[in-house]
Amino acid sequence: MTASGPALSIRDLHKDFGAAQIIRGISLDVREGSFHAVIGPNGAGKSTFFNLISGRFAPTSGKILLGDTQISGMRPYRINRLGLSRSFQITNxxxxxxxxxxxxxxxxxxxxxxxxxxxxxxxxxxxxxxxxxxxxxxxxxxxxxxxxxxxxxxxxxxxxxxxxxxxxxRVLLFDEPTAGMNHNEVEQFSGFLRKVAVGRTVMMVEHDMNVVFSLADRVSVLVYGQIIATGTPEEIRQDPAVREAYLGAEA
Ligand SMILES: Nc1ncnc2c1ncn2[C@@H]1O[C@H](COP(=O)(O)OP(=O)(O)OP(=O)(O)O)[C@@H](O)[C@H]1O
Incomplete structure (x- = not known):
């Protein structure tokens, strides 16, 4: 990993399941030390995107780099060994x-x-x-x-x-970390995640917008297999395309 480069770089990533194009050309840099949330409607491809990054799925085409190392297509344990770890709810x-x-x-x-x-x-x-x-x-x-x-x-x-x-x-993937928690637990756990993120790079898929906007310093919006916007939480909140496609009245 270079000192100034992104922790994770995704280049023109595609994933098809048969005839269905689920990930349709994602390019994204995840900055070192950032807390980067990926949001989007149900079925947009968020889990598939994480499965590609963590190595559970091989991409149809495109590249994923962890620092300077190309990890796309590697087995999950090798990616894990290189410093990228995915949280699997409590099944571990x-x-x-x-x-x-x-x-x-x-x-x-x-x-x-x-x-x-x-x-x-x-x-x-x-x-x-x-x-x-x-x-x-x-x-x-x-x-x-x-x-x-x-x-x-x-x-x-x-x-x-x-x-x-x-x-x-060094790089953590959290897939809906507060799912199944009550209001108090969500607040407490968000504080915990904020501490854990210090000195690390975090990517998180999360449906709870309060959690997203309180934790993330970067947000990407995934709609129908493509990222339609990436920016600070404030930029995302103001983005007309995002409001129309996803946030709607919630923003
Ligand atoms: N292994 C698979 N084979 C075929 N289709 C799949 C497979 N995995 C996911 N899909 C399809 O890909 C699309 C995106 O699913 P995915 O679970 O990635 O979306 P998501 O954004 O995580 O949704 P949610 O927010 O509801 O969890 C869905 O239409 C799903 O049916």
Missing amino acids: IFNEMSVFENIRCALMWPGRAGYCFWRRASGYRRIGAEAERLIEEIGLSARAGEKAGNLSYAEQRALEVGMTIAGDA
Whole structure:
């Protein structure tokens, strides 16, 4: 990754499913250190776009670069190893294991930072210390010994984010991070995400416009497989094409 270049560059990205053109020529730079939201109506292609970036789908054509490295078409674990990590709601959590064990496990996944040295006792201690640091960062120190299955939904989401950032991921993808939360949880979790984003680059798909406009410093609007606008939250709010195509009365 270059010092001044974008964290992620997408160049003329296309994805077809059979005859259906779902992603129709997306080009986008995601600035290093930015919190970049992708919004758009249902079926616009947001999840497909994330699946292309994280490597779950191979593009039909076009390029995706993580820093200077072309990642399009790579397997997800290789992209993850290069520093891009995607949050998968709470499906990554092992309910029968404690918070500490879940985080330690994430740190020891093949290809993650700790894998090479964890077999040695000193390495194992280092993993333990790193797990404690991460648990503090996600605000779950008081719950470190608790089984993940006993945590509240919001705590489980925080744990899952902890597992996403384990191994020093520099670029994070969050897919509807506040889905399923009540009003108070959304507020609390937004504050948490704001802290986690410091020093990292975040891309987020989110339907809740309050969350988008309070967290994001850049917003792209995806409509029918194409980005119709990218800008600051204020620019997006004012954009006539965006208001017509998507935000409507919400803006
Ligand atoms: N594997 C697939 N095979 C065929 N069509 C697909 C596949 N995945 C997604 N699609 C289609 O692509 C279109 C975009 O879907 P996608 O889930 O990316 O939209 P989205 O913007 O994330 O929608 P939502 O906001 O409702 O989650 C939809 O019409 C969907 O049916």
